[in-house]
Amino acid sequence: MTSAASQPNPSLAGPARVLVVGGGGRENALGWALARSHGVERVWVTPGNGGTTELTGVAQLTVAESDHTGLLEICHSEAIDLVVVGPEAPLAAGLADRLRQAGFAVFGPGADGARLEASKQWAKALMQEAGVPTAGYWPANSLEQALTALETQGQPLVVKADGLAAGKGVTVAETMDEARAAIEEIFAGRFGEGEGASLVLEERTVGPEVSVFALCDGERLVLLPPAQDHKRIGEGDTGPNTGGMGAYAPAPLIDAAGLAEVRRLVLDPTLAALRARGIDYRGVIYAGLMLTASGPSVIEFNCRFGDPECETLMPLLGPELAAVLLACARGRLDQAPELTIAPRCSACVIAAAEGYPGEIRKGDPIDSQLQNRDDLQLFHAGTRRLEDGRCVSSGGRVLALVAQADDFDAAFAQAYAGLAQVQFEGMTYRRDIGHQVRRA
Ligand code: AMP
Ligand code: GLY
Numbered sequence: 001m002t003s004a005a006s007q008p009n010p011s012l013a014g015p016a017r018v019l020v021v022g023g024g025g026r027e028n029a030l031g032w033a034l035a036r037s038h039g040v041e042r043v044w045v046t047p048g049n050g051g052t053t054e055l056t057g058v059a060q061l062t063v064a065e066s067d068h069t070g071l072l073e074i075c076h077s078e079a080i081d082l083v084v085v086g087p088e089a090p091l092a093a094g095l096a097d098r099l100r101q102a103g104f105a106v107f108g109p110g111a112d113g114a115r116l117e118a119s120k121q122w123a124k125a126l127m128q129e130a131g132v133p134t135a136g137y138w139p140a141n142s143l144e145q146a147l148t149a150l151e152t153q154g155q156p157l158v159v160k161a162d163g164l165a166a167g168k169g170v171t172v173a174e175t176m177d178e179a180r181a182a183i184e185e186i187f188a189g190r191f192g193e194g195e196g197a198s199l200v201l202e203e204r205t206v207g208p209e210v211s212v213f214a215l216c217d218g219e220r221l222v223l224l225p226p227a228q229d230h231k232r233i234g235e236g237d238t239g240p241n242t243g244g245m246g247a248y249a250p251a252p253l254i255d256a257a258g259l260a261e262v263r264r265l266v267l268d269p270t271l272a273a274l275r276a277r278g279i280d281y282r283g284v285i286y287a288g289l290m291l292t293a294s295g296p297s298v299i300e301f302n303c304r305f306g307d308p309e310c311e312t313l314m315p316l317l318g319p320e321l322a323a324v325l326l327a328c329a330r331g332r333l334d335q336a337p338e339l340t341i342a343p344r345c346s347a348c349v350i351a352a353a354e355g356y357p358g359e360i361r362k363g364d365p366i367d368s369q370l371q372n373r374d375d376l377q378l379f380h381a382g383t384r385r386l387e388d389g390r391c392v393s394s395g396g397r398v399l400a401l402v403a404q405a406d407d408f409d410a411a412f413a414q415a416y417a418g419l420a421q422v423q424f425e426g427m428t429y430r431r432d433i434g435h436q437v438r439r440a
Contacts, residue, residue, distance in 0.1 A: 015081035015105070015326045016041040019074060021065050021095070022086025023047045025350075025381030025400040026307035030084055031058045032377065033314040037322030044078060046071070050366070050391035051380025051399075065090045068098050075104045082107065082326045085283070088304050092118040092164060096283070105329035106282070109303050113274060113281040116301040120160050120200045123301050130273035132266050134298040135203040143187040149201055150179055159183055161191040162198040168241075172204065207292040208436075209299065210251050211306050212259070213313070214267045214287070215324060217333035218280040221271055222324065223263060225250035225316065225341060227309040228436065233357055235432045242357045243397055246349045246433030247312040248408060253291060253436075262289065262296050270301070282328050311379045311400040312348040316341055347411035348402040349419055349433045353382065354426030356396040364425040366391045366399070376418050377402045393424050408437040 018040055020031045031045040035057035045052040046061035053060045063070035065087060075083060083099055085091055085108030094111040115122045121139045128134075138153070140146035150157060159182035161169030169191055173179035179201075186199050210228050214221040227249035233239040254262065266287050274281045286302035286309075305313075314321075318340030327336030353360040362382075370378050379402060382395015399422060403414035412434045419429060 015039065015322055017079055017081045018043045018322060019071075019078070019080045019083045020045045020086060021071060021083065021090060023049050023052075023065070024086065024307055024395075025379045025397065026305055026310040027086040028052050028055070028379040028381065029311040029314040029377075029400070029402075030086060030305070031055055032379065033317060034084065034322050034325075036319060038319045040322045044074065044080070046074065049380045050383030050385040050394070051378070053385050065095075066093070068093070068095050071095065072099060072102055075099060075102065080104060082322065082329055084108065084325055086304060088114065088117050088164060088302060091283070091303050105326060107325040107329045108283040109281045110279075112277075112279045113283070114303040116270075116274075116285065117303040118164050120162050120300070121198060124200055124202075126270070126273050126277075127298060130269040132269050132273075132298055133295060135205045137203070138201045139198070140183075140201065141198045143183065146183045146187070146199060146201065147180065150176070150183065153201070156204075158202040158204050159186070160200050160202060161186045162200065163191060165191045170241075205290050205292050205297050205299075207290045207297075208253055210253050210289050210291060211247075211309050212254070212262050212267070212287045212289060213305060213309070214263075214271070214285045215328050215333075215339075216271055216281050216283060216285055217328040218282050218331045219271070219275065220333040221263075221267055221285070222333065222336075222339060223259060223267070224313055226254040226259060226262075227251055227306065227312050228253065229306060229309055230430065230433055233352075233430075235430050240357055242352070244306065244308045244350065245352065245397075245430050246347075247306075247308045248345070248347050248411070248434045248437060249309070249312045249316065250345070251437075258296075262287070265296060266298060280331065282331060307381075308348045308350055308397075308400050311377075311402050312346045315375075315377055315402055315404050316344060316346050318342070342404070344404045344406060345408045345411045345437075346402060346404045347408060347415045347434055348400055349412075349415050349429055350381070350397050351399040351401065351419060351422065351424075351427050351429045352397050353393050353395070353424075354428060356428070360396050361426050362392070362394050364393045366393065367423045369421040370418055375404045376414055378418065378422065398424065398427070408434055409440045412438055413440070 156173035171182035228251040405411040
């Protein structure tokens with residue numbers, strides 16, 4: 001690892017005009033990092049949030065991520081050199097294909113590659129074909145087929161809805177009844193398709209979970225440091241699943257040799273299998289891994305950066321980021337500058353709205369005394385700015401407080417001290433984020 005250069009180097013020039021699509025904490029962090037990248041003249045974020053309106057070098061637009069025609073118009077009117085698509089839904093709906101057909105460079109896979117996340121059956125078949133380690137599975141396309149597979153296995157399996165389910169499509173069943181209920185719910189149309197629904201049943205695996213991100217140009221890839229998310233709402237990793245309540249990186253669960261092994265066993269063969277299917281995958285492959293007693297096993301693939309892993313990782317990346325993403329978008333990672341990674345520890349804590357992940361309260365003014373520093377970032381997620389300029393909460397995960405230091409104790413101390421300077425009515429957060437790596 002080399003440390004991030006602080007002096008701009010014109011020979012590493014990136015794209016001058018960058019568009020980031022999305023409105024969460026992930027896109028706030030991407031906009032912030034890209035605006036600091038070499039060679040970037042201006043960044044547009046759409047639809048953004050209450051934080052992206054305040055970022056230096058960033059302009060906010062109001063076009064929704066689902067409005068592909070509106071997004072294409074921005075690319076033309078602002079002469080965009082690079083589009084970075086944050087969320088999975090527009091990728092699965094073919095946004096990257098549409099913009100590429102019009103001649104724009106896009107970091108994000110087409111609808112074909114986005115199936116890695118959008119269809120669990122498809123992703124499992126690809127993994128099996130490529131010999132990627134993952135739990136054994138049984139696909140099912142009808143209620144009867146699913147129940148028969150469950151009874152034949154005779155143990156409560158993991159039940160996964162096939163399509164995008166906003167993080168709510170997975171049940172790790174403890175009992176046969178729970179597994180049956182989860183299967184019935186999927187075929188009753190809970191995730192939108194009713195009788196046309198499909199799912200996979202999976203063997204249960206055990207071990208710590210870690211997220212690994214590969215930036216791909218269709219043929220080559222570069223890895224980011226591993227990050228660990230905290231999915232449960234409650235301290236001690238209890239209670240319902242959320243989008244993620246905090247993260248840290250680099251996760252020491254995987255050292256340099258372990259990361260090289262993950263590349264060899266998981267990411268290289270996955271990218272090769274995509275190519276073998278004629279898919280030119282230019283974007284992030286997010287491997288959600290479980291480190292089992294017999295080695296890493298893929299729990300899921302996503303076709304985008306994780307959130308809050310992205311907020312955690314961006315401050316560690318050097319100013320070559322825009323040039324690297326552009327090189328991926330052009331299929332020329334071989335011509336990209338090396339992405340420098342600061343040898344520091346990054347800690348991220350999410351402040352959520354009261355009630356999250358259930359019914360949430362919204363519209364509470366955000367009160368922040370926090371001063372921006374090089375090693376402390378307040379990224380907005382579910383916030384919006386009112387016409388009078390005030391910023392209010394508007395979603396479940398409201399803010400991400402991220403800090404970097406030489407060790408995790410110091411990084412988390414800084415992140416929590418920063419959080420103490422930010423308030424909104426009903427703000428909740430976990431106090432034990434990073435318990436795996438903190439001594440204090
Ligand atoms: P997802 O909604 O796909 O992020 O999955 C939610 C969570 O379900 C994962 O983070 C894991 O904790 C758990 N999970 C998924 N697949 C398995 C599996 N095969 N064995 C055990 N736990 C799993
Ligand atoms: N942090 C988990 C995800 O982005 O899916």
